[in-house]
Amino acid sequence: MKKKPINTFLYLSLFIFPFLFFLSCQKAKSPGVIGLSGEEAAWPAPIPCRVEDGDNQDLFLLSLGKITTPLAKATYDPVQDRVTLDDGSVIEGYFREKLKIKYFSPIEKNLFPLPPSGWCSWYYYYREINEAEILKNARWLAENLKEYGAIYCQVDDGWQGRGSEKGNYRDWSTVDPRFPAGMAALAKKLREFGLKPGIWLAPHGQSNPEVVKKWGAFLVDENGESLSRTWEGDYLLDPSRPEALNYLADLFRTLSEDWGYEYFKIDGQPIVVREYRNKFSLMKNPTGEAEELYRQTIKTIRETIGPSKYLLGCWGIPLEGLGYMNGSRTGGDVVIPWEGFLVALQATMRYYFLHNIAWYCDPDVMLVRYPLTIDMARAWATLQGLTGQALMASDCLYDLPEERVEILKRVFPAVDIRPVDLFPVEQNKRIWDLKIHHLGRDYDVVGCFNFESSESSGLELKWSDIGLPEGALVHVFDFWNGEYLGCWEKGIYVPLDPASVRVFALHVATAEPQLISTSRHITQGWVDLHSLSYDSAKKKMKGKSQVIAHDPYELRFAWPRQAKLQIVRAKAAGAQVHIKNFQNWGTVSFIPQKSRETSWEIEFGPAEVYSFPPRSPSRLQAEPLGLDGLRLRWAPLYYLCAGYLISVDNNPVLYTPVPEAQVTSIDPHQEHSVSVQSVWWDGASSPEPATIKVRPSSLLPSEIFLETLRPKKMTSGWGRVRINRSVSGAELKIGNRSYPRGIGTHAPSEIILPILGLFRWFEAEVGVDAASPRQRGSVEFIVWGDGRILGRSGLVKANMPARRFRLDISRIQELRLEVTDGGDGIESDHADWVMPRLIR
Structure with missing residues (x-):
């Protein structure tokens, strides 16, 4: 039986019995943390979820508050690690077994109810950082963004001494002369600004031979020579030695107790885990498992800093730290301009299912500075704001123009958003639907993205795809552009400029005026709106909002599209209000003089409304x-x-x-x-x-190249599937021949394309890409049609010339292109489908 949408009854009732309508919603008492509304979903407790995509493969589904949606076909119990589907079937050990998250346990939120929000020094200053620049940015942060919830100030690489080049600057016992007051004094100053001080280090590494000799805690041979020289340092801690745990405890006591840091970004963790696996037999006391020895080091760090200080794993995805780390980076380093956004996007697609479930995910920092266009900056901020992941800016804050600062203000702080989609995603989804339940209202904030930097695009945003009631009229408000787009049935077409986003607040229309957006935060009410009520007899709406001194605050209202209404009166405690009425909507704005909770009241009345008779279009x-x-x-x-x-x-x-x-x-x-x-x-x-x-x-033309079609599914065993490039980003090249078109991937890989029985032939050339590291790759390409094998390439190795497919696909509805490893593991298995085409 089809599940009834939660607001169908309300929607129908309002139109049948509008005179009965009285909405009165009161916010629960806020715990006092900026970004907490008091209406967060209980945790750990069962949550609605999906374990696979629905009909729209482009939809990325998220939640804020106690939401319900017909799109969620299952419930996840984090305590039992169990998924129960609507049909009654059960998946036990969902995270630990099905998703292979070995050390999964539900995130502990008592001390960190929200992910961190603030600033990191790395992506502007890199290692060329100094005390003065930290303080300039910290002062600006405290004066301009602290009240918006940005409270962490994290010093990244460059504070430590002993040089500035790889290998000789991994000494945490020294401080660079560019920090003349010392790191303890710096942390104290940051706290005086009302900020929480954070610090970066790669704690398992060390490059000072004197420190190594003093502690006897590192992987060395009988002559004291290092057995592990990596990015982590010239030496690596030997976790089998008790001295290693003593060393870490001493180091983090210094950073935490003596210096006063409260946030620790520990870098290079996947390198550490890899080295411990590879060098296990060279350890002093190699007993147990390498992973467990690594976890002992993280446990020691956690016990030393205590539960009330934030521990961030970095980089990549150090899943072995789950249970001890509060959060983790989930991808590589971002860069300016657009390519860095795509790094954060890939991290979000692949690992967001862990966010606010197992730990707080961190797709790396948010950048908004030039040469990013304003559209690009808004898209990056939207990626952060709609997902609620750890939110750290990393521009030179005091150098940002006001229009860029405005973008930051609208997404700070990170709030209690978590995924509905509890599975990794391999393709870049373009429709992100954040479902919000707040003050008795159910509404959606939807981000529509164009990830292509060189061409415009458009997409359909259908109400049925996002689970809105059949036949509903829906108010549409464009958040970043600050304008109402009307009240429409079925859905809207969204035109998108290159590398851009549109963010819409969607409210199912009722028979009365509605508050459809506020200006404070991208969630449009969650952060700022404390209470809301409407008296239908008096046509008055009242509310309370948390506002910030000198930050213009705007309330946006819409009413039924055939109603002839306007805002006739408005007032806000302690502020002069400005009313603006437009076609079928209006705004009330004011500039608060103090940061406070402000009561406001709006009255609606009759209006003369202009109507232009629509004319017929032509030349379709x-x-x-x-x-x-x-x-x-x-x-x-x-x-x-x-x-x-x-x-x-x-x-x-x-x-x-x-x-x-x-x-x-x-x-x-x-x-x-x-x-x-x-x-x-x-x-x-x-x-x-x-x-x-x-x-x-x-x-349709007689021939269509596959890379021009949008697949149903597209996965790569390493990196991401690339169009007209190899998986490494180089040109497509098999043997000595280069190709202008095709798909670059890595085994194991799967590409599924609905072809709907429209074609007679499938043709392609396949091979291991010439950029395969050390030319060691070996794979097999398999073509499936409607569940049966149509053709196999046989074993294909690096340096072999391309092999050709020409397969009869008459009446085939779905084509599946698979790449498997050649039986020797997936290392270097860079695989190319070149000149792949469908022929009628």
């Missing part, structure tokens, strides 16, 4: 989009309109504000009637639509 054209979609364009109307309504076979499918749109998931074998009408804000539409009849399959 269609071209293929993928295999089951159409890209539509028509002549822009000379006359005024609010946008356009697209219908397929006389059924409305979405609204678009511009004279273009796309529709997908239509039967390509059938002829369809596609029409466009112009519309006004009240829902009126043009009497005569522009209409065409089209069979999508008839528009």
Whole structure:
């Protein structure tokens, strides 16, 4: 039986019995941490979840508060580590066994109810940092962002002495002369600013022979020569020696108790684990398992600093630290400009399922400075703001222009968001739906991304795809642009500039005026809104909001699209308010003089509303989009309109504000009637639509290259699948021949493409990429069609010329391209599908 959406009854009741409507919601008492609303979901307790994608493979689902959604087909119990699906089936040991998270336990949130928010020195200053610059940024942070929840100030690499080059600066017993007051004095000063001091180090490494000799705690041979020289240092702690644990305890007592640091970023942890595995037999007392010896070192650090100080693993994904680390970096280092965002994106896609479940994930810092465009900066901030991951800025703060600072203010602090999707994602999803339950309201904040930096794009945001009630009208507010886009049925088309994002607040429309957005935070009410009530008889809305001194605060309201209303009066305690009324919506804004909880009251009244009669569009054209979609364009109307309504076979499918749109998931074998009408804000539409009849399959070219299609699934055993490049990012090259088109991946790999019985032949060349390290790769390529093998390449090794597929795929609905290792493990298995195409 189909699960009923949570707000269907409310929605229907409001239209049938509007005179009964009275909404009164009171915020629970806040614990006093900026970003906590008092309505966080209980933890550890069962939560709604998905264990696989639904119909829309582009949807990334998140939650804030005690949400319910028909899209969640299961419940996860973190205490029992058990998933119970709606059909009654059970998956025991979900994280530990199915997801292979060996040391999983539910995150402990009592002392750290939210992820850290603040600033890190590394991605502007790198090792060229000094005490003066730390203090300048810290002072700016305290004066400008502390009240927004940014309270950590973390000193990264460069504070330690003994040189500045690899190998000779891993000495934690010295302080660089650029920090003349010393690290304890610096921490004290940061606390005086009201900040929490943080520090970076790679604690398992050491490069000072005198320290190594003094402690007798490192991996050395009988002559005292190092047995492990890595990025971590010239020497590596031997965890089998008790002296190693004593060394770590002494080091972290100094950093924590003597110096006063409260946040520790411990770097290079995957290197440490790898070296312990590889050098296990060379340890002084090699007993037990290398992983357990590593965990003893992390346990020692945790016991030394105590439970109230934050321990961050870094870099990559040191899962062996789970249970002791509060959080961890989940990917590599970011860079300026857009490529760094993609690093954070990949980390989020692959490991977000751990966030706020096992620990707090950290996809690395958020950057907003030039040469990032404003669109890029907003996209990066949205990645952080909609996921609630650890939120550390890393620009030179005092040098940022105001428009960039404004972006930071709208996403600090990180709040109690966690995934609904409890599984790793291999492809870059473009629709991020944060479902929020707050003060009795259920609403969505949706981010729509274009990850391509060189071309514009568009996508469909369908209400049914995100679990909104069938037939609902939905208010749409554009957060970053600060404007209302109307109240529409079915969904909207979202045009996107290169490397950009649009963020929408979506509220199912009721029969009364609604608060649809606030300006303080990207969650649009969670951080700032303390209470909300509406008296339908008096048409008055009251609320209380936590505001910040001198930060302009705006409340955004909308009402039913055929209602002739406006804001007639407004007041806010201790502030002068400004009212602005627009077509079907309005705002009330004020500038607080103090940071405080402010009561406000809004009254709505009748209004004269202008209406322009919609005119009929013309010259509608269609071209293929993928295999089951159409890209539509028509002549822009000379006359005024609010946008356009697209219908397929006389059924409305979405609204678009511009004279273009796309529709997908239509039967390509059938002829369809596609029409466009112009519309006004009240829902009126043009009497005569522009209409065409089209069979999508008839528009397809005779040959289509696979990399131009969006797959249902795409995975790579290492790195990420790349289009027209090898998995390493180099040109596609097999043997001595280079190729302009194709897909670069790494075994084990799987690419699934619905092809809908539209093609006769599949052709491709395959081989191990010439950039395979040490030319050791060996793989096999397998082509599947509707669950049966259509062809195999046989064993393919590095330096072999490409092998060719030509396979009959008549009537095949789904094509699956698989790469397996050659029976010798996956090392160096860089695999290329080059010139892959479907032929009709």
